[in-house]
Amino acid sequence: MSLNVKPVVSALRHNRAGAMLVALEIAIALAVMVNAAWIVAQRVHAIETPTGIDYHNMFAIGIAGVTGDFNPSAAEQADLAYVRSLPGVVSASVASGVPLAAHGQGDFFWKSPEQRGAMINPRTMQMDENGLKTLGAHIVAGRDFTAADIVPYFNDYSRLAHEALITQSLARKLFPGGDALGKALYTGSDNLVTIIGITNDFMGSVVRADPSYDTLVFPQTPGTDGFYYILVRTRPGKTQALMQAVVDHIAPSSLDRVITFAHPFDYFKQRLDAENRNVVIFLTTITALVLAVACLGIFGLTTFNVSARTKQIGTMRAIGARRRDVVAHFMIENAIVLIAGVLVGCTLALGAAYWLTAQYQLPRLDLVYLAVGVIGVAIVGQLAAWQPARRAASVPPSVATRTV
Amino acid sequence: MLGYYLRLSLKSLRRTPGLTALMVCAIALGIGACIVTLTVYHAMSGNPIWWKNNVLYAVTMDSWEAARPYDPEHPTLPPWQMTYKDATYLAQSNIPKRSVVMAQLHGSLSGVAGQRLPVNALTRATTGDFFAMFDVPFQYGGPWRAEADKGPEPVIVLSKAMNDTLFGGRDSVGKTVVWSGHQFRVTGVLADWQPLPKFYDLIDNGPFAAPEDVFVPFAWTAIMQQFPTGNTDCPSTTKERTFRDFLGSECVWTEMWVELPTAASRHRFQAFMDAYWAAQHRAGRFPRPLNNHLTTVDQWLQINGVVSSDSRILLRVAFAFLAVCLINTVGILLTKFLRGAPLTGLRRALGARRIQIFLQHIVEVSMVSLAGGTLGLALGAFGLLAVRALYGEADQYGALAHFDPLGVAWALALAALSTLAAGLYPALTAGRVPPAVYLKSR
Numbered sequence: 001m002s003l004n005v006k007p008v009v010s011a012l013r014h015n016r017a018g019a020m021l022v023a024l025e026i027a028i029a030l031a032v033m034v035n036a037a038w039i040v041a042q043r044v045h046a047i048e049t050p051t052g053i054d055y056h057n058m059f060a061i062g063i064a065g066v067t068g069d070f071n072p073s074a075a076e077q078a079d080l081a082y083v084r085s086l087p088g089v090v091s092a093s094v095a096s097g098v099p100l101a102a103h104g105q106g107d108f109f110w111k112s113p114e115q116r117g118a119m120i121n122p123r124t125m126q127m128d129e130n131g132l133k134t135l136g137a138h139i140v141a142g143r144d145f146t147a148a149d150i151v152p153y154f155n156d157y158s159r160l161a162h163e164a165l166i167t168q169s170l171a172r173k174l175f176p177g178g179d180a181l182g183k184a185l186y187t188g189s190d191n192l193v194t195i196i197g198i199t200n201d202f203m204g205s206v207v208r209a210d211p212s213y214d215t216l217v218f219p220q221t222p223g224t225d226g227f228y229y230i231l232v233r234t235r236p237g238k239t240q241a242l243m244q245a246v247v248d249h250i251a252p253s254s255l256d257r258v259i260t261f262a263h264p265f266d267y268f269k270q271r272l273d274a275e276n277r278n279v280v281i282f283l284t285t286i287t288a289l290v291l292a293v294a295c296l297g298i299f300g301l302t303t304f305n306v307s308a309r310t311k312q313i314g315t316m317r318a319i320g321a322r323r324r325d326v327v328a329h330f331m332i333e334n335a336i337v338l339i340a341g342v343l344v345g346c347t348l349a350l351g352a353a354y355w356l357t358a359q360y361q362l363p364r365l366d367l368v369y370l371a372v373g374v375i376g377v378a379i380v381g382q383l384a385a386w387q388p389a390r391r392a393a394s395v396p397p398s399v400a401t402r403t404v
Numbered sequence: 405m406l407g408y409y410l411r412l413s414l415k416s417l418r419r420t421p422g423l424t425a426l427m428v429c430a431i432a433l434g435i436g437a438c439i440v441t442l443t444v445y446h447a448m449s450g451n452p453i454w455w456k457n458n459v460l461y462a463v464t465m466d467s468w469e470a471a472r473p474y475d476p477e478h479p480t481l482p483p484w485q486m487t488y489k490d491a492t493y494l495a496q497s498n499i500p501k502r503s504v505v506m507a508q509l510h511g512s513l514s515g516v517a518g519q520r521l522p523v524n525a526l527t528r529a530t531t532g533d534f535f536a537m538f539d540v541p542f543q544y545g546g547p548w549r550a551e552a553d554k555g556p557e558p559v560i561v562l563s564k565a566m567n568d569t570l571f572g573g574r575d576s577v578g579k580t581v582v583w584s585g586h587q588f589r590v591t592g593v594l595a596d597w598q599p600l601p602k603f604y605d606l607i608d609n610g611p612f613a614a615p616e617d618v619f620v621p622f623a624w625t626a627i628m629q630q631f632p633t634g635n636t637d638c639p640s641t642t643k644e645r646t647f648r649d650f651l652g653s654e655c656v657w658t659e660m661w662v663e664l665p666t667a668a669s670r671h672r673f674q675a676f677m678d679a680y681w682a683a684q685h686r687a688g689r690f691p692r693p694l695n696n697h698l699t700t701v702d703q704w705l706q707i708n709g710v711v712s713s714d715s716r717i718l719l720r721v722a723f724a725f726l727a728v729c730l731i732n733t734v735g736i737l738l739t740k741f742l743r744g745a746p747l748t749g750l751r752r753a754l755g756a757r758r759i760q761i762f763l764q765h766i767v768e769v770s771m772v773s774l775a776g777g778t779l780g781l782a783l784g785a786f787g788l789l790a791v792r793a794l795y796g797e798a799d800q801y802g803a804l805a806h807f808d809p810l811g812v813a814w815a816l817a818l819a820a821l822s823t824l825a826a827g828l829y830p831a832l833t834a835g836r837v838p839p840a841v842y843l844k845s846r
Contacts, residue, residue, distance in 0.1 A: 015742075017833070021735040025728050032724045039717070064633075066512035066522065067585030108640040115471060115640060188640030225631040227510060251521055256585070258512040258524040278791075279714050286437060286725050293430050293725075297732045300426070304739040360713045 008333045011312075015305060019337050022301045026341025026377060029294035031348035034373040035356060036283040038365050043276040052167075052202025052213070053099055054136025055265035057090070057234050059243040060098045061250065062260035064227040070256040072223025073153045079230055082249055088238040091133040095229045096126040096222035097205040099135060099215075100268040103229065104205020109185040109193070109216070111174065122170055122214035123204030126222045127231075132165070134233045135202060140168060142181045142197035149196075149219040161218040165197045169213035193218075206272060227260070239264050294377075295384040302334055302388040313392050314399030323393040330389035331382060338381045342374050349373070405760075406767070413768035416744065423740060427733045428775045434722075434729030435780025435819045440787040441715070441722040442814060447804040448611075448711045451701055452599035453538060456663075460537065461670070461698035463660040465490060465681060469639035470691035474656075481707065482695045483637060484607045485656040492658075493680065495531065499673045500662035502537040505622050506530035507658045508608045508634030513618065515582030516570045523569065525583065528605075528616040529625045529632075535561070535592075537663050538604060543567070545577035545592035548621065552591075556623035560588040566617040567593040583620060584628065600804070603701050604661065606708045608634035612804060632657050654689075664698070674698060726818075730826040733772070737830035741765060745837045752839035762835035769827025777819025781812065 012019050063079070065072060076094045083092040097104025107124045111117050125131075129145040132138060144165070151161045164185070171180035185193045204215035222228040234242050247262045306313070313326055321329075353365035417424045451457060466474070466482035467490060473479035486494075491505045511527035534540070535547040544567075548559040560583055567576055576590045594615075601611035625632060629647045638655040664670040677696045684690050699707070741748075748761055 015739075017829075018735055018738055021731050021738070025731045025735070028724055028728050028731070032721060032728070036721060064510040064512075064524070065630075066510060068629075069585070119472075119640070189643045225633070227633070255514065255522055258510075258522050260510065260524050275712070275714060278794075279718065281794075282441075282718055283721065286721055289433055289437075290725050290728050293433070293728050293732050296426055296430070297735055300423070300732075300736050300739060304743065308743065356717070360717065 005332060005336075008329055008336065011305075011309070011329075012333055012336060015301075015308075018301050018304065022297045023337050023341035023344065025294050025297045026338060026381065027343075027345035027348050029290045030342060030345030030373055030377050031352050032290050033287050033377070034349040034370050035352050035365065036287045037373070038353070038369050039356075039362065040280050040283050040287075041369075042363065043280050046276050047273045047280075049211075050201075051100060051211075051269065052135075052137055052200055053265070054233060055100060055269050057236055057239055058134070058136070058265040059232050059234070059239050059263060060101070060265065060268075061230045061232075061243070061246060061262045062098075062103065062227065063230065063250070063257055064260050065223075065257045067256045070226070070254075072226070072228060073221065075254065075257060076153070076221055076223060076228060078253075079246075079250060083230065083232055083246055086242055086245060088235050088242055090233045090235060091130050092230065092232045093127050093131040093134040094221055094223075095131065095231050096220075096225075097123065098229050098231070098268065099125075099202065099204055100206060100211065100265060100272055101263075102206055106207065107216070108188050109174075110188075111183075111185065113186045113190050113192075115186075115188060120170070120174060120214070122166070122216045123207070123212070124216045124218065125204055126161070126218045126220035128221055129219070131217060131231075132199060134231050136233060137199050137202045139165075139197050140200055142195070144197055145219040151218075151220040153221045153223040160191050161220045162191070162193055163196045163219055164193045165199050165217040166195055167199050167201045167213050167215045169201050170216065171195070171198045173214070209272065209275065211272060239266075291377075291380060295380055298334060298337075298381050298384040299388065301337070302330055302385040303391075305333070306330065306388045306392040309392075310395055310399055313395040314397055314401075317395065317397035318400040326393040326395070327389045330392055331385060334382060334385035334389075338378055341381075342377060345377070346370065346374065405763075409764045409767040410771075412764055413771050416740075416768055417771065420740065423736055424772065427736050427772050428779060430729040430732050431773065431776025431819070431823055432779035432783050434726035435777055435822075436783030436787055437722040438719075438726050438818060439780065439784025439814075440791065441719040442818075443784070443788060444791075444804050445711065445715045445719045446810070446814075447600060448715055449705075450600065451705060452601065452603060453701055456539070457701050459663055459665050460701055461662050461664060462701075462704045463491075463494060463662055463677070464697045464699065465677065465690075466692045466695035467654055467656065467690060468692055469641050469654070471640070473692070474637070480695075482697060483656040484659075484708070485635065485637070486658050486660050487654055487656055488651045488658055490680075491660045494660065494677065497673065497676055499669055499676055500664050501669070502533035502663040504531050504534045504537055504604075504661045505658050506534065506604075506660075507622070507625055507632045508605075508616075509584075509620075509625060509628065509630065510633045511584045511618060511620075513566065513570060513581050513583055515580065515587070519570065522582075523566075525566065525617040527583070528619050529622045530619055531622045533663075534619065537661065538599070541595040541597055543593045543595040544575045545590070548591045553621050553623060556621035556627070558583075558586055558588040559591045559621065561592045561594065561619040562590060563594050563615060563617050564596055583618065584630075588620065601705055601710045603705055604659065606704070606710065607659065611705075611708070611710045626651060662698070670698060726822065730822055733776075733823065734826045734829060737769065737772075737827055738833060741830045741834040744834070748834055748837045749839050752837060758835045761837070762831050765831035765834045766824075766827060769823065769831060773820060773823030773827065776823060777816060780819055781816070 080092055083089055105124055106121055109120050128150050129147050132144055149163055174180060175183060180195050180198060183195050201213040202215060203211040203213060243262055243264060247259060251259055316326060349370055356362040357364050464482045467487050468474040468483055474483040475481055495503045495505045507529050509527040509529050511525040512522035513525045514522035531553050532548050532550055543564055552559045567573060576593060579590050580587050581590060598615050602613055631647060634657060636655055636657040642653055642655060644650050644653040662673060664673055681690055681694055681696055
């Protein structure tokens with residue numbers, strides 16, 4: 001018996017509403033799955049974007065002066081001396097911001113004085129000569145800071161550093177010709193800053209949960225605003241214990257300051273990813289469930305059709321249909337429903353994708369996702385009908401001769 | 405009759421336990437997903453001081469530089485915060501019933517009997533109207549007197565948590581504490597208070613941050629000579645470097661709110677602001693066009709993007725999922741009722757009216773709906789628990805994922821309505837079964 005579609009179609013028309021419902025179910029499921037997978041892909045990419053720093057083995061402590069007697073310079077040096085004396089500490093630096101965290105600042109720069117030409121607004125950090133080593137970042141061109149470069153803390157912003165390190169990304173943005181080294185940048189008030197080194201890409205402090213590689217580092221010890229951060233890199237597995245040791249040492253050391261926070265960098269990274277991770281978990285769960293529910297729908301429909309048509313199947317068998325013809329009959333019937341559902345689903349999926357792009361600036365849907373979704377639904381959908389179709393094939397021809 | 409229908413439905417549901425379980429689970433999953441997303445969305449989109457929505461206004465004016473807007477992505481918006489000089493000038497007006505100027509400072513608290521080390525205290529420096537204006541509840545004492553803002557007097561209000569830490573929850577009004585090296589007198593202790601979203605502090609700490617530990621008069625910011633620790637944005641033209649100059653600079657770092665109970669007072673204050681703007685503009689300030697705003701809490705939450713686009717997307721995905729679950733249920737019910745058609749035909753032939761057949765099937769649908777809704781509610785509560793466990797109370801989702809009574813009501817209504825809607829068509833179909841057809845074949 002050849003693949004005869006006509007009897008299948010006429011059979012379908014007997015349970016039109018049921019078939020249409022399953023097709024609709026498949027359509028919505030496909031639209032949800034494809035777009036959810038696309039969103040998940042974006043979020044996974046964001047989570048996996050390299051930070052450029054060795055965040056698994058680092059911690060940060062925030063220090064704030066709270067009386068007029070607080071002397072940040074002396075406090076910084078004492079803190080650093082203690083931290084560096086601890087076995088297990090790889091490197092430590094004071095800093096004016098915390099990479100991956102919301103603690104930090106940004107500034108405006110121009111390539112010409114008097115704010116002429118294009119402006120760039122990177123995250124800026126003040127660190128000492130151990131800064132890069134502490135982050136686990138490194139120089140790719142030019143040189144790192146030396147102790148002689150470091151401009152000491154002053155109690156207002158009147159003493160500024162005139163040298164800086166920038167990341168590769170920032171260098172490319174500012175000087176697409178690749179000749180950033182040695183070039184000058186100007187702040188809004190025409191302070192001249194010379195680029196003495198270019199580092200690998202690393203994320204600075206984060207604005208509005210949107211990390212970027214546009215980072216610029218000044219050779220300066222912070223404290224001007226009355227607070228500074230101690231960044232510490234440790235040997236693997238030592239972070240938590242060393243952080244506790246430093247906190248226990250610093251907390252009682254002076255009444256002129258307080259610890260505002262102490263966190264491993266894993267904490268900052270986790271917070272940075274929290275929303276993305278939430279979206280990934282939720283959408284992955286929903287995608288799996290929606291596919292499962294749609295398959296149950298297919299399974300239910302085919303099962304019903306099989307049991308409702310037991311007698312007809314028996315008749316088919318009695319007049320010569322083979323088992324596999326019966327299976328084919330139900331599989332084709334299911335395929336027709338699937339095709340209808342997938343066609344509507346593609347329209348729905350593209351519509352939803354268009355809406356997401358227009359409304360939420362999501363990148364345009366990669367059609368590969370749609371293709372994979374369609375193929376996946378087709379395969380899984382046919383598998384869901386397989387078991388009831390097999391059961392139909394086991395209906396003996398003798399059923400036809402019996403009255404119910 | 406209802407009892408009879410219930411018995412019939414139970415019997416019918418028991419006859420196909422697999423299908424029944426399938427329907428109940430599908431509905432429960434859909435409802436559960438919707439509850440989780442709806443709860444988070446509802447918490448995000450709420451206005452924690454809705455009863456004062458048309459009375460409280462955030463004050464903003466465009467003091468930014470000529471060359472570029474404050475936020476290039478939203479060029480029509482003025483900066484979120486105000487300069488020190490503008491805020492303190494506008495706050496002198498007696499047009500508003502109340503007005504507040506505030507900023508965030510670092511601070512520490514010490515000097516309490518038995519206390520060894522200073523504790524970190526997230527500090528809001530604010531004028532005293534803050535408490536009455538935002539209806540802040542007090543456990544002990546109250547706000548400082550209006551005169552205390554001028555001196556400023558060394559007076560301080562503690563949060564409940566801070567009072568618990570320092571004084572073990574006892575009434576500390578009148579006691580002296582050392583805030584950042586200065587002796588302050590406690591005038592009040594707040595009761596539990598956490599407005600979500602934290603509408604008055606969207607910029608410094610974000611909409612779902614914990615409340616401050618202590619509150620001191622705003623004028624202490626100038627005395628402390630300490631740069632504020634909240635968000636501070638300076639135009640690129642800023643040349644001021646010292647703290648004294650900083651106060652007179654164009655940097656924006658204070659937040660200002662006013663309470664204007666009538667439309668007339670709102671117009672008067674708007675006119676006052678505009679006149680101030682014009683005078684300053686003539687004097688060479690405010691290079692950008694006039695853009696003075698009085699923004700209600702609702703609008704403030706909206707333009708600050710408090711409801712994340714993620715939560716909107718997830719909500720819609722959850723509803724699409726619920727739709728699939730319901731369509732699935734409709735399909736199963738339809739199948740089931742049609743399968744029972746011979747029996748229905750018999751009952752029709754024996755005299756059951758259409759409406760009775762319909763009602764009997766609706767009863768069956770309702771039972772499925774009730775079971776699905778209840779299970780969905782449990783799943784939703786469990787989901788919220790999981791979200792909280794995953795993120796912790798301090799995190800934004802953790803703080804938002806609380807099962808609120810309104811959410812439960814929503815969920816129940818959603819479960820009941822959606823399943824009934826889903827069951828309507830199959831029940832109607834069952835009611836339309838003609839008696840004759842199914843009797844003939846017997």
